[in-house]
Each structure stands twice: as C-alpha cells, then as structure tokens.
Amino acid sequence: MRDYLKFYIDGAWVDPVKANPLDVINPATEAVAGRISLGGTADVDKAVAAAKRAFPSFSQTSRADRLELLNNVMAEYQKRYAEIAAAITEEMGAPGWLAMQAQAAIGMGHLQTGIAVLKDYSFEELRGTTMLAKEPIGVCAFITPWNWPINQIACKVVPALAVGCTMVLKPSEIAPFSAQLWTEVMHAAGVPAGVFNLVNGDGPTVGAALSSHPDVDMVSFTGSTRAGIEVARNAAPTVKRVAQELGGKSPNIILDDANLETAVGSGVVSMMMNSGQSCNAPTRMLVPAGKMEAAKAIAKAAAETVTVGSPDGNAKIGPVVSEVQWNKIQALIQKGIDEGATLVSGGPGKPEGLETGYYVKPTVFADVTNDMTIAREEIFGPVLAMMPYKSEEEAIAIGNDTVYGLAAYVQGEPEHARKVARQMRAGQVILNYAQGDMMAPFGGYKQSGNGREWGDAAFAEFLETKAIIGYAPAAAAE
Structure with missing residues (x-):
C-alpha cells in the first residue's frame, strides 16, 4: 500500500x-x-x-x-x-x-x-x-x-x-x-x-x-x-x-491498393493497445465497400488474438483505468448495437473469468456510418468502428468529418498513401503503421x-x- x-x-x-x-x-x-x-x-x-x-x-x-x-x-x-x-x-x-x-x-x-x-x-x-x-x-x-x-x-x-x-x-x-x-x-x-x-x-x-x-x-x-x-x-x-x-477520433484509411490482411489485422491490434486508452488510437477504420466482408473476417480473427487479463501476466491488454471509464465504454458499446452497427467481435460485459477488475472485451463494429455515436464520440476503450467507403474522395471526406484532428492513418502503396496524407486534417499522419518518431511534433x-x-x-x-x-x-x- x-x-x-x-x-x-x-x-x-x-x-x-x-x-x-x-x-x-x-x-x-x-x-x-x-x-x-x-x-x-x-x-x-x-x-x-x-x-x-x-x-x-x-x-x-x-x-x-x-x-x-x-x-x-x-x-x-x-x-x-x-x-x-x-x-x-x-x-x-x-x-x-x-x-x-x-x-x-x-x-x-x-x-x-x-x-x-x-x-x-x-x-x-x-x-x-x-x-x-x-x-x-x-x-x-x-x-x-x-x-x-x-x-x-x-x-x-x-x-x-x-x-x-x-x-x-x-x-x-x-x-x-x-x-x-x-x-x-x-x-x-x-x-x-x-x-x-x-x-x-x-x-x-x-x-x-x-x-x-x-x-x-x-x-x-x-x-x-x-x-x-x-x-x-x-x-x-x-x-x-x-x-x-x-481528444481524438482518428481515421485509419485502408486504400484499395493496401494489403488487406496486414492493414486490417494490424489496425485492429494497434487500436486495442493500452486497452484503447490512447488519444491518437486509430479508432475509425475506413475500408473499401467491396472489401468490407473480407475485412470483417480479418478484423474478427485479429480481435480474437487480443488477449485480456491481469496486467501481471502475458495478456495483450489489461483493464481500463476505472469503474467510471468502464461504465462509459459499456454504454457506448450498447449504443453501437442500438444504432444498428454490426457487432463483429466482443460486445457488452466483462470477458469470461474476469469478473473482478475493469476489463472490457476487445470489440469490433462494422457497417458503421459516420453519424453514429460510436463514430463521433471518443470511446477511450478497445472498441473499433469499421466504416465502408465507395471512393477515395469519400474516404478522405469521412476521415476529416470530425471535430477532432489529432492523428490519421493511411495504408497503401507509399506514393498513394503520401498523396492521401496531404489531404488529412490532422497533426500527425502515420503511413503504413510506421514506427513512432520522438522528434515528430505531436498535437x-x-x-x-x-x-x-x-x-x-x-x-x-x-x-x-x-x-x-x-x-x-x-x-x-x-
């Protein structure tokens, strides 16, 4: 003590x-x-x-x-x-x-x-x-x-x-x-x-x-x-x-020329790190509409690799910080269900066997539209919103359609990703899950x-x- x-x-x-x-x-x-x-x-x-x-x-x-x-x-x-x-x-x-x-x-x-x-x-x-x-x-x-x-x-x-x-x-x-x-x-x-x-x-x-x-x-x-x-x-x-x-509600744009398996799978795992309690987490994943079904399967498999457990063990994520935060996250997960998003993985309640502690199931929603609460509000938990787009212009518009602008993520062929990055209204844009740079301005x-x-x-x-x-x-x- x-x-x-x-x-x-x-x-x-x-x-x-x-x-x-x-x-x-x-x-x-x-x-x-x-x-x-x-x-x-x-x-x-x-x-x-x-x-x-x-x-x-x-x-x-x-x-x-x-x-x-x-x-x-x-x-x-x-x-x-x-x-x-x-x-x-x-x-x-x-x-x-x-x-x-x-x-x-x-x-x-x-x-x-x-x-x-x-x-x-x-x-x-x-x-x-x-x-x-x-x-x-x-x-x-x-x-x-x-x-x-x-x-x-x-x-x-x-x-x-x-x-x-x-x-x-x-x-x-x-x-x-x-x-x-x-x-x-x-x-x-x-x-x-x-x-x-x-x-x-x-x-x-x-x-x-x-x-x-x-x-x-x-x-x-x-x-x-x-x-x-x-x-x-x-x-x-x-x-x-x-x-x-x-705060942040960072978009993660998966371009049509990205490796879907890598882009989606890594995006899920990246977003869940620190139990989703990072202001720059890539919480809105934008996927080409024609690839959404494949992306759902990849995201589900990736979410299931995110083990939850005691921080003293080998789990990938521990609890969220407090009962207040747990209750807020649970309410937003339920809101996602109520507003019609497709629950791909996770959901309300605590993971099985973790009744004590503020643990949250790694949760993925798909078919999210940008007017839904889970697309607008910062959840600050391990909850991902997957959103379809029909054109690159629409992806950029959806990505920028937020009151926030802390970070954005773009996955795709380097030159293509750079072109999209220039159009994102965010203080940092991370291309192809590049490693962090301690000298890069953050804000x-x-x-x-x-x-x-x-x-x-x-x-x-x-x-x-x-x-x-x-x-x-x-x-x-x-």
Missing part, C-alpha cells in the same frame, strides 16, 4: 495545508492500492510562489548547466525505471510488458530527445541589426492525465526544464504513483528548489487554481476536450499562454488542441521571442 500524502514544494516534501486523503484504486483488482492527498488553492499558492522565486536564477542558467541537470535526471530515472513501470501497472492497469517497453520507456525517450535538442538549439538569431532572443516564458503549470502518465509528464517537464522554465505539476489523481516517483527522480537529480513542484489534486480544484493563477505564465494541459475548454476559460482572464493536447488540429509537443517543436511552447532592435551596429550587420 502506497502512502503519498505529501506534496513536493520548494525542494522539500511538505504536508498539505488541509488534510484531504483520497484512495487510489488498482483497476485490475478494484482494491485500494494507496492514498494521496487532494490539494487546495492554498497548496497551489505555495507551489506557484516557490516556482516564481526560483525563476529569476534558473532562467539565467547556462545551456551547459541545464544539460548537466537533464543528464542527472536521466541517470536517476534509469535507476528507478523498473519501479516506475511497476507503478504504472498498478495505477492504471498497463500490462507489465507494456509498462516496461512503452510506458516507462517513453519517459527515457523524452529525456534523450530533450538532451539532444538542447545541445544544438538556437536561442539567439541576429537579423540585420536586430537580435531575436528566445527566452523562457516563466512559471508553467502542467496538468496531466492517467492514460500514458509518464509520457505526458516527461514531454512537458523535459523541454520546460531544458529552456529554463520553472513549473508546478498536477498529475491525474486517478494514476498518481508514477508522478510521485518522477518527483523523487527530480529531487535526487539535484533540480534546484522551486524549479519543479508537485501538488496532487482534482481538476475542478487544483487544476482550476493553476490555470487561473495570476503568477502562472503558461499552462499545458493534456486530457479531454471538455476539460480543455475549462482550462482555457480559466486561463483567459490572465491572458496566459495555453497549450493543449486533447492536433481543430478540437484536438493547440500547440505541439515532442522534440524541438516542444521547446517553442516554453519560449517567448524578444526583439532587441539596434543590438548590432549597422556597419557590423552589413
């Missing part, structure tokens, strides 16, 4: 201003796995004040100083790697193999990428007699979710630290264990007091206090579009910068958010641009 009742403020573990413990539930067992404290406005005020005090000195540190610091963080992270992976399994149900090979691994990936970018990043550019200086924006508030908990902490903290910002983190109260270990890593690495602070809490209290705080210069939020709207609304009166990575069009994370694009989110006019003598500029 984990007891993480203190917050990390100004380089020390401190008690909350007011005790308000919360049980954290293991989604595989439905048992209490630990406790955290829910913070309040007074805790946020203390953390922001610490970050504000630390900013003048930390913002003036050298590139070499920050490279040394990030290397120290990476070394400490490596020491705690297995513990972090185990915490992720316990808090949000990721299978052990996924926690080790992807969930914890991506934290290391962001550290390596941030260090590589910082080594060569240009913070100054002389244009004529004017110096363009890129300077850290100030105190940053980070509000992160539970589905890829370390990823979404690291992709904010690493670039912010690299450019000289100070920060306050509010991780998800549903999956807070890995954030605690991340904070212990930061402390052990020698991050100066006040540069990084942790306050646990819920969105309506701590999240709102951070996003509205007058001494916070920038808020970066990852989560639902609904919550993102509230963050932006709270931030508006103080005109702070807001970066958001929100969305439309209601999937604004701003970009990952790689060098992330640095820009935490920098202001200052023009120093007359910096160089006119003769020197010539």
Whole structure:
C-alpha cells in the first residue's frame, strides 16, 4: 500500500495545508492500492510562489548547466525505471510488458530527445541589426492525465526544464504513483528548489487554481476536450499562454491498393493497445465497400488474438483505468448495437473469468456510418468502428468529418498513401503503421488542441521571442 500524502514544494516534501486523503484504486483488482492527498488553492499558492522565486536564477542558467541537470535526471530515472513501470501497472492497469517497453520507456525517450535538442538549439538569431532572443516564458503549470502518465509528464517537464522554465505539476489523481516517483527522480537529480513542484489534486480544484493563477505564465494541459475548454476559460482572464493536447477520433484509411490482411489485422491490434486508452488510437477504420466482408473476417480473427487479463501476466491488454471509464465504454458499446452497427467481435460485459477488475472485451463494429455515436464520440476503450467507403474522395471526406484532428492513418502503396496524407486534417499522419518518431511534433488540429509537443517543436511552447532592435551596429550587420 502506497502512502503519498505529501506534496513536493520548494525542494522539500511538505504536508498539505488541509488534510484531504483520497484512495487510489488498482483497476485490475478494484482494491485500494494507496492514498494521496487532494490539494487546495492554498497548496497551489505555495507551489506557484516557490516556482516564481526560483525563476529569476534558473532562467539565467547556462545551456551547459541545464544539460548537466537533464543528464542527472536521466541517470536517476534509469535507476528507478523498473519501479516506475511497476507503478504504472498498478495505477492504471498497463500490462507489465507494456509498462516496461512503452510506458516507462517513453519517459527515457523524452529525456534523450530533450538532451539532444538542447545541445544544438538556437536561442539567439541576429537579423540585420536586430537580435531575436528566445527566452523562457516563466512559471508553467502542467496538468496531466492517467492514460500514458509518464509520457505526458516527461514531454512537458523535459523541454520546460531544458529552456529554463520553472513549473508546478498536477498529475491525474486517478494514476498518481508514477508522478510521485518522477518527483523523487527530480529531487535526487539535484533540480534546484522551486524549479519543479508537485501538488496532487482534482481538476475542478487544483487544476482550476493553476490555470487561473495570476503568477502562472503558461499552462499545458493534456486530457479531454471538455476539460480543455475549462482550462482555457480559466486561463483567459490572465491572458496566459495555453497549450493543449486533447481528444481524438482518428481515421485509419485502408486504400484499395493496401494489403488487406496486414492493414486490417494490424489496425485492429494497434487500436486495442493500452486497452484503447490512447488519444491518437486509430479508432475509425475506413475500408473499401467491396472489401468490407473480407475485412470483417480479418478484423474478427485479429480481435480474437487480443488477449485480456491481469496486467501481471502475458495478456495483450489489461483493464481500463476505472469503474467510471468502464461504465462509459459499456454504454457506448450498447449504443453501437442500438444504432444498428454490426457487432463483429466482443460486445457488452466483462470477458469470461474476469469478473473482478475493469476489463472490457476487445470489440469490433462494422457497417458503421459516420453519424453514429460510436463514430463521433471518443470511446477511450478497445472498441473499433469499421466504416465502408465507395471512393477515395469519400474516404478522405469521412476521415476529416470530425471535430477532432489529432492523428490519421493511411495504408497503401507509399506514393498513394503520401498523396492521401496531404489531404488529412490532422497533426500527425502515420503511413503504413510506421514506427513512432520522438522528434515528430505531436498535437492536433481543430478540437484536438493547440500547440505541439515532442522534440524541438516542444521547446517553442516554453519560449517567448524578444526583439532587441539596434543590438548590432549597422556597419557590423552589413
């Protein structure tokens, strides 16, 4: 049982201003796995004040100083790697193999990428007699979710630290264990007091206090579009910068010249990974109408290979994160049935033999139309909607007919896939299930958010641009 009742403020573990413990539930067992404290406005005020005090000195540190610091963080992270992976399994149900090979691994990936970018990043550019200086924006508030908990902490903290910002983190109260270990890593690495602070809490209290705080210069939020709207609304009166990575309903267009077996089978398995709890998951599969019957058979066979079970075993997927999420997913599966979609595999209820834990059957619907609820709403579970199209133009139109625009997927002959990719309204387009790129900007069009994370694009989110006019003598500029 984990007891993480203190917050990390100004380089020390401190008690909350007011005790308000919360049980954290293991989604595989439905048992209490630990406790955290829910913070309040007074805790946020203390953390922001610490970050504000630390900013003048930390913002003036050298590139070499920050490279040394990030290397120290990476070394400490490596020491705690297995513990972090185990915490992720316990808090949000990721299978052990996924926690080790992807969930914890991506934290290391962001550290390596941030260090590589910082080594060569240009913070100054002389244009004529004017110096363009890129300077850290100030105190940053980070509000992160539970589905890829370390990823979404690291992709904010690493670039912010690299450019000289100070920060306050509010991780998800549903999956807070890995954030605690991340904070212990930061402390052990020698991050100066006040540069990084942790306050646990819920969105309506701590999240709102951070996003509205007058001494916070920038808020970066990852989560639902609904919550993102509230963050932006709270931030508006103080005109702070807001970066958001929100929901998705990503299309996966299977072109007529794609290998149907590979494209459909891999699409099903890819979509189910992490129990479907990825905002960029390829949840809408568009298949040529004449190939739909064959695609159904392939999808059914692929779904049946997606084993469900305890995250401590060898199952491909574990539970979803909470009872609330389980109930939401079940309601949407039933909605798909009620609205007339063809149930190819899975369906309502828990898989046989898994009565305890928030397990969902890997579910595939076919003959889905884009006006159905399961085609419009982000389900955030292992539920795939297969949709027929009659022409390539229709496939592109259906793919773009969503309020979201985080990712899109295209399968087909390379040149053909590239042509279609250019027409997709999404922040990332993945061709033929290409491997991820840690340097590729990550973020969305439309209601999937604004701003970009990952790689060098992330640095820009935490920098202001200052023009120093007359910096160089006119003769020197010539």
